[in-house]
Amino acid sequence: MPDPDSARLHGLLEERTADLQRVKAEYDNYRKRVHRDRLALGDAAVANVLRTLLPALDAVDRACAHEAMTPGLRDIADTLRTQLGSLGVEAFGEEGDAFDPACHDALTHHASPDADRPICTKILRTGYRHGARLLRPATVEVTGPQPPAANPLGPDPGHRPFGATAHAACPSLTCAGPDHRRQ
Template identity: 55%
Template sequence: MIAPAAPGPSAAPPAEPQAPPAAPQAPPAGPQTPPAGPAGALAERTADLQRLKAEYDNYRGRVHRDRLAVREAAVANVLRRFLPVFDALAEAARQGELTGGFERVALALDGEAAALGLRAFGAVGDPFDPRVHQAVAYRRSRLVERPVCTEIVRPGYRVGDHLLRPADVTVTGPAQG
């Protein structure tokens, strides 16, 4: 054990005055520790409730989006089954055989299908897109620079983002060389 030096003439005087002690540093940023006692318990419970509310709001949003997606898929599946009926009605109209009461039924059916989101697509002059067009014939021409639909054999249909059927088209592309 080291004995303290005795004060006296032989003791060395201090070299420099000591700097005042440094101020305590702030704790690092991060999760705050709530104060102790009832105020701390209240703050902790409030944070828990806010977290639960945010989780519940996210859950409700996911459920809403999922319900819309399921509804759209169900509507698409039902309307897909009616595509041959729409084709037959369109052909009858082109032949002039859709008159009187049958014409009114066809118009009502088209209106209801449109209200459910059914959209026909495929028009002469559309750029050919293999994601939504099915080429049933291909021709070459010096008059076009890129492939275009020049005849719609059978229209395509979609509901929202769901492709029910691609359009069957004749494509005309640029001539070689």
């Protein structure tokens, strides 16, 4: 016949074991979260430092493009590119790349009847990545298809151009008359 104290003690032992396992799992999750947060914080700090170096890289690139290439200038440019490359910085943005608004800033759009999709036709400023993190988008000119044709039924009666206000003295929503005030 089993001893009642033994059954009670066995039940307490199982309860304490389950508590200990739960606390250990919570602690392991906490350690993993802290480790992940430290890595993310370190990556963000590295990205911020790299982002502050991009204007210096731009200045060197401009100097290389507009000045005679001296041995000193070549050494500075090569060293800067090599060191940033060893840290994982990658330049992107080539003429002919498909335009991607997630990594390109378009300053101008040229319509072309031959284009079937938007293409980067001129790189105004190189973009940079550090791993999967975008440090700076590439600034580009884009050539793409014609914008959609205007609505043949006319403008939407409730639509106003950005910044346009209607007032009683002006029948047009885009009035530029002397008593028209922009708000």
